[in-house]
Amino acid sequence: MSRASKRLNVALVQMRCSTDPDDNMRRACGRLREAADRGARVACLPELFRTQYFCQVEDASRFDLAEPIPGPSTEILAQVARETGLVIVASLFERRAAGLYHNTAVVLEGDGSIRGRYRKMHIPDDPLYYEKYYFTPGDLGFQVFETEPARVGTLVCWDQWYPEAARLTALKGAELLFYPTAIGWHPAEKAEFGEAQASAWETMQRAHAIANGVFVGAVNRIGHEGPTDGGLEFWGGTFLADPFGRVLARAGRDTEEVLVVECDLALMEETRRNWPFLRDRRIDAYGSITQRFIDERS
Secondary structure, rough: OOOOOEEEEEEEEEEEEOOOHHHHHHHHHHHHHHHHHEEEEEEEEEOOOOOOOOHOOOOHHHHHHHHHOOOOHHHHHHHHHHHHHOOEEEEEEEEOOOOOOEEEEEEEEOOOOOOEEEEOOOOOOEOOOOOOOOOOEEEEEEEEOOOOOOEEOOOOHHHHHHHHHHHHHHOOOEEEEEOOOOOOOOOHHHHHHHHHHHHHHHHHHHHHHHHHHOEEEEEEEEEEEOOOOOEEEEEOOOOOOOOOOOOEEEEOOOOEEEEEEEOOOOOOHHHHHHHHOOOOOOOOHHHHHHHOOOOOOO
16 A cells, blocks of 8 residues: 655755855845745755855864854844745854854754754864864754654764764654755865765765665755865765655756755655665664774784
8 A cells, every 4th residue: 555645845955155154145045035936845055055164274263153043044044934934954153152163954944943953963174174173073962853844854964974873863753864065076186086086975875865765965065165276176966865865856066056856755655665674673783883993803
């Protein structure tokens, strides 16, 4: 017996980020309104969309970019949500207290209220991605937010490489799993490693969709940021995958786009009946997963 359809349109906003936070917010709100006009019920913006990716350097003055939640950005986005009825997932640089900052995804309900927030759990420290300097690791755990159209799970960028994060969010009931992202190439490495890096990025998130039987949206930015002889070239490629891992829509590498994709949430039931990974999990045998490494030689 087939389940009744539960269809809704989901929007992913791929954009270029300028050096002007107000300009970025203005353009993001325009894209959100466009998404709503095209029938979207839920929309996600890229990671830290209000600014260019400031973590390329360690500079204490950049903490001035942070803001409280609730705060100026959530007030503006709440107004858009109230106007359109859109559920909005927005990644912000949160100032929690003096000297305490997080990379935070906020979920706003269609009435403008804040449904909740997720603080990025996995914090990278790589060349030009010096996030450990800026962000305290999240302390709210993995969460799902019950919004009017769907149960929304949020993770952020570096979280996307960890199957444990996707699994725990799915186990809490996520139907839509969003990854606001800022990922790109080091220009000097693009020719040698670029294709493989971008392919691995997409493959990993499609695997989360398959392993957990959920819809996954990865939302990246585009454009070159930083010094012209270095910096980062963000590779776009925003996409949405269904619970079978099929890519339903994908944005280009260098174009600003609003993907609006119809998702039938009833497909989760059909997929999980045929691929019952949650049923067959050996939860009695996974205790060692909480260890950093298992060296049976010692």
